Amino acid sequence: MSNKWRAMLSAMLLISIFLLNVPVMAQEQSTYSISEYTSKINIYPDGSVYFDETITYLITEDTTNIIKPIPMAQSSKVEEMQVFAMGSADVNNPEETVLEELNQVDSLPGAAENVYSYSLADEERDIYHITIPVEGSKREEKTFVYRYKMMDTVYLYKDTAAFFWQFLLPGQGVEARNVFIEAALPGTVSPDEMIGYARGALFSEKEVLDGGIFRLTAEKISESEYLEFVLLAPNSLFPEGRKIIDNFAEDDILSDMASWEDQALQAKRKAELRLYGSYGIALLSILLSLGTGLLLYLNTRTKKKKIQLTEIKELPDAEISPAELGLLLGRGKIRPRDLFSTIIYLIQTRHLELRYNQNNEESVAIRYDIGREKLKPHEEYILSWLDSEKADNGTLPLEYIDRLLANYDRGSKKKISTWEKLVYRKADKRKFHENISKAKGWAMGAAAVTMLTAVVSGLVLENYLAGLVTGIIAIVLAVYTITAKKLSEEALMCSQQWLQFKEYLGMQLEGQENPLPISKWEEYLAYAVPLGIAGEIMDKLPNNYKESAFEDGNLTVLYRTNHAWIKNNLKKLK
Numbered sequence: 407m408s409n410k411w412r413a414m415l416s417a418m419l420l421i422s423i424f425l426l427n428v429p430v431m432a433q434e435q436s437t438y439s440i441s442e443y444t445s446k447i448n449i450y451p452d453g454s455v456y457f458d459e460t461i462t463y464l465i466t467e468d469t470t471n472i473i474k475p476i477p478m479a480q481s482s483k484v485e486e487m488q489v490f491a492m493g494s495a496d497v498n499n500p501e502e503t504v505l506e507e508l509n510q511v512d513s514l515p516g517a518a519e520n521v522y523s524y525s526l527a528d529e530e531r532d533i534y535h536i537t538i539p540v541e542g543s544k545r546e547e548k549t550f551v552y553r554y555k556m557m558d559t560v561y562l563y564k565d566t567a568a569f570f571w572q573f574l575l576p577g578q579g580v581e582a583r584n585v586f587i588e589a590a591l592p593g594t595v596s597p598d599e600m601i602g603y604a605r606g607a608l609f610s611e612k613e614v615l616d617g618g619i620f621r622l623t624a625e626k627i628s629e630s631e632y633l634e635f636v637l638l639a640p641n642s643l644f645p646e647g648r649k650i651i652d653n654f655a656e657d658d659i660l661s662d663m664a665s666w667e668d669q670a671l672q673a674k675r676k677a678e679l680r681l682y683g684s685y686g687i688a689l690l691s692i693l694l695s696l697g698t699g700l701l702l703y704l705n706t707r708t709k710k711k712k713i714q715l716t717e718i719k720e721l722p723d724a725e726i727s728p729a730e731l732g733l734l735l736g737r738g739k740i741r742p743r744d745l746f747s748t749i750i751y752l753i754q755t756r757h758l759e760l761r762y763n764q765n766n767e768e769s770v771a772i773r774y775d776i777g778r779e780k781l782k783p784h785e786e787y788i789l790s791w792l793d794s795e796k797a798d799n800g801t802l803p804l805e806y807i808d809r810l811l812a813n814y815d816r817g818s819k820k821k822i823s824t825w826e827k828l829v830y831r832k833a834d835k836r837k838f839h840e841n842i843s844k845a846k847g848w849a850m851g852a853a854a855v856t857m858l859t860a861v862v863s864g865l866v867l868e869n870y871l872a873g874l875v876t877g878i879i880a881i882v883l884a885v886y887t888i889t890a891k892k893l894s895e896e897a898l899m900c901s902q903q904w905l906q907f908k909e910y911l912g913m914q915l916e917g918q919e920n921p922l923p924i925s926k927w928e929e930y931l932a933y934a935v936p937l938g939i940a941g942e943i944m945d946k947l948p949n950n951y952k953e954s955a956f957e958d959g960n961l962t963v964l965y966r967t968n969h970a971w972i973k974n975n976l977k978k979l980k
Contacts (some may be wrong), residue, residue: 420756436629437470438463438540440582446587449569449637453560453647455481460492462549465542471514474536474552475527477572481648482558487521489536491551505551512537546817572634574606574627582627587635591618593643598640602664606632608674618643635664636771644955668964684862684869688876691859695883698852705845711766717908721933722903727751727782729829732936734901738891740826742814744844745977747787747935749807750972754928754963757781757789759768761801762967768804784828791821794943804971811975838897842890849887856880893916908937915946924955928964933970944969 442462450453463472469582476484495784508522515521518539527535540548561568569589574582585607593822595618597910602620604610608625620637627633628846636659664897726734729749732744752758757778761772778786814822857880884898892900910929914922927947934940947964948956956966963972 407474411448431440432924433665436463436580437467438472438580439629440464440580442549442584443582443586445587446574447587448572449560449589449591450646451592451646452643453567453572454555454557455559455569456486456555457552459543459552460549461552462547463540464547465540466544467543467546468640472538472540472548472550474507474538474550475572475575475578476534476554477532477575478534480559482572482606483556484534485555485557487524487536488552488980489538490551490553491520492551494914498636499829506767508538509790523785531831542705542977546778558649560644560647561711562641562650562655564651565641565654566638566659567644567647568654568659569639570634571635574631575631576606578632579629581629582633582944583625585622585624585627585633587622587715589620589622589637589644591620591639595639597763599807601660602635602637603666604633604635605663605666605670606634608670608677609959612952619906620645649951671803675744678954680867681869684872686860686869688863688869691856694852695879696857698849699883699886701753701757702845702849702887702890706842706890718903720848721930722907723900727785727829727832728932728936730782731835731904731933732835733829734897735904735936737893738839740829742811743935743976744829745788745814745822745825746811746975746979747932747940749934750935751838752785753968754789754860754932755781757785758792759962760804760965760968761969768802768971770804770807771801777886782832784825784832787825787828808975811979832962837889837894838895840893840894846887848889849890850884853880853887854882856883904933904937908934908939911937911939911943915942915950920940921950924958924961926950928961931963934978941980944973944976 440461441464443459444461445457445459447455447457461474465472480483487510489508489510489782492503492505494503506520511521512524512525512534512831514523519541522538524534524536527953529534536552537600538550542548559569559571561570573585573587574580589602595699597614597616600614600618600620602612602614602622602908604622607627608631609626610622612635613621613623615621617641620635622633622635624633638659692975724959727742728747729744732747733740736744749758753760753770756776757773759773761769762770763769772789772794778789781789791808792802794807810818857875859878860873860877863869863874863876911934924947927943930941931943934943948969953966957963958965
C-alpha cells in the first residue's frame with residue numbers, strides 16, 4: 407500500500423470514528439436521558455392541578471443526580487408531594503412492580519440513598535428542583551414516580567380559563583423518548599369547547615378527546631428542544647378558582663399559539679427537508695460507490711481462458727519460491743501457511759535442521775556451512791530472524807516456530823511485516839499483476855466523494871445514521887480499491903501450470919507403477935503447502951512407501967521423526 411493510499415484511508419477511518427462518536431458525545435453531555443415519560447394530570451374546579459408522573463431514566467454514569475424541574479411561577483404553592491422509586495416486586499416476574507417512597511431531606515448527604523431534596527434552583531424564573539441521587543451501572547434504567555398538587559394553577563380570564571405548563575424546560579438539555587401526557591378537565595366538555603397547543607418539540611402530536619381530555623405525545627424530544635403546552639377551556643368548569651385575571655386573553659393566546667404553530671410548521675418542514683435531503687445524497691453516494699466497486703471488480707476480474715498446456719511432471723518454475731507461489735494463488739494475499747512453506751523449504755535445502763535429543767526434545771538448528779547464494783531475500787530474512795532468537799547452544803525450540811505460526815497476526819508484527827514486504831517486493835519483479843492505478847484512482851475519487859457526503863449528511867445535516875452508513879461504505883470501497891489486483895496473462899499462465907502440477911501430484915498419490923522417489927516428494931513438499939495438497943501428501947505417503955524409506959539419512963523434511971510435527975502444523979493452518 408502506497409503512502410498516498412494509506413494516508414487517504416487513515417483520514418477516512420478518522421472521519422468515520424468521529425461520525426460514530428458525535429451522537430454518543432452529544433448524549434453523554436447529560437449523565438442521563440429519559441427513555442419513557444408518562445404524565446397523568448387531573449385539573450380540579452378550584453384551579454389546582456394534580457400530577458401523577460412516571461419517568462424512566464437511562465443513566466450514563468455510575469453515579470448521578472436526577473433532576474425533575476418544577477416551574478412554580480405558574481402556581482401559588484405545591485402540596486401533597488411524594489416521590490417513589492419503582493422496582494420489581496418479584497425477580498422472576500419483572501412486570502410486577504412495587505413503589506418505595508423516598509424521604510425528603512433539606513440537603514443531600516454524601517452517600518444518600520432513598521432520599522430526595524426539593525429546593526429553589528432559579529430564583530428569577532421561580533424554578534424548583536426535585537433532586538434524586540442515583541447509583542447504578544452505566545446504561546441501567548431507573549424509574550421514579552412523582553406525585554404532587556400545584557395550587558392555583560389555572561388562570562381565569564374573562565373569556566377563558568387557561569392552564570400553562572412546562573414539562574421539559576428550555577436549556578434542560580435532556581433527551582426524552584416515548585412521551586405520553588394526558589390532562590383531564592374537571593367536567594365533561596365537548597372537543598369543540600377546549601383547545602390545546604404545544605410548542606418546543608417539533609414532532610409532538612396533540613389530540614383533543616371526548617370527556618374533556620387533552621393528549622400530547624412525542625416519540626422523541628432532542629436535548630436541544632423543550633416541551634410546554636397551554637390548554638384553554640370554559641370558565642364555568644372552575645367555579646372555585648381563585649386566580650382571576652380581570653381582562654380578556656383568549657384572542658391573544660390563540661394568536662400566540664397560531665404563531666407558535668406556524669413557526670413549528672416551518673421548522674418541521676426544514677427538518678424534514680434536511681432529513682430527506684441527507685438520505686437522498688447519502689443514497690446517491692452509496693449507489694456511486696457500489697457502482698464504482700462493481701466496475702472495479704469487472705475490470706480486475708480474470709477472464710478464464712482455455713490455455714493449451716503441455717503435460718507437467720516437474721516444478722513448472724523452479725525459480726519461484728513457495729512464498730511467492732502462495733502469493734500468486736492467494737490473489738495477492740500472504741497467509742501464515744506461506745511462512746510455513748518457507749520454513750519447510752529451508753529445511754529441505756538444509757539451511758535449517760530439525761534435531762531431537764535423548765529426551766526426545768525437538769529443536770531447530772541453523773546451518774552455517776550451507777551457502778545462501780541461491781536464497782531469496784525473504785528466505786535469508788527468516789534465517790537471520792531465527793538466528794537472532796537462538797539459544798546459547800545454537801538451536802531454537804521447535805515450539806518457537808509453532809507459536810510463531812499460531813500467533814501470525816498477533817505476535818512479532820514488525821518482523822512479520824518486514825518478511826511480507828520482502829515477498830511482495832520479489833513478486834512485484836515478476837509482474838504477476840497488471841497496472842490498474844488509473845482505475846484505482848477513479849475508485850478512490852468515488853470513495854472520497856462518498857466520504858464527503860458522509861460528512862455533509864452526518865455533521866451538516868445532522869443525520870448521523872446516514873453519515874455513518876455512508877462513511878462505512880466509503881471505507882469499504884477504499885479498502886477494496888487499495889487491495890484490488892488484476893492477474894497478468896503471465897501470472898494466469900503460471901497459476902494454471904501450478905494447478906496442473908497439483909493434479910499431477912494428486913495422481914501420483916493414488917499409486918503408480920513407477921512412483922516418484924521420496925527425494926522428489928521432499929523437493930515438492932514446500933510447494934505443496936501453498937497448493938493445498940501437503941496434508942494429503944503427508945497422509946498418503948506412509949501408505950505408498952515402506953517405513954524404511956523414511957529412515958534414509960539423506961532425507962531432511964520427510965525423515966520419519968518429522969512427520970508428526972509437519973502434519974500437526976498443516977492441520978492448524980487449514
